Amino acid sequence: MIEVHAYIDVADLERGIAFYCGGLGLSLKRRLSPSWVELDGANLPVFLLGNRSPAADLGGTQIQRDFARHWTPVHLDFIVPDLDAAVARLTGLGATLDRSVQQREYGRLANMADPFGNGFDLIEFSGLGYDAVSR
Secondary structure, eight states, rough: OOOOEEEEEEEEHHHHHHHHHHHHOEEEEEETTTTTTEEEEESSEEEESSSSSSSEEEEEEEEEOOOSSSOSSEEEEEESSSSSHHHHHOOOHOOOEOOOEEETOOOOOEEOOTTSBBBBEEEETTTTGGGTTTT
């Protein structure tokens, strides 16, 4: 089985730790460098990369890091037992709720962004969860 890690860029590492630990119940496992930490408490390792150079060197091409709101084709879904409580807790820590909570066949869904612009979803499963839509 392949091992998967999740990496999240944050503009301010300490604020990122407070957000993901205080808001989602993850915990700081270890500091790997002044700008790199590993969080614990999920079913895969979650790493935060912060306080990095404002420009990223991509093999001879320089691009400016941008923490404006964005969505990427790859994002994280956090499964929570109480969606309303999680939304309230995370918005209190600087997250934004992109639109009203949606009801789906598998449960309730909140499209959100962390304080750094990274998109993610919160899902509260109901009934059969994803088995309700399995074909």
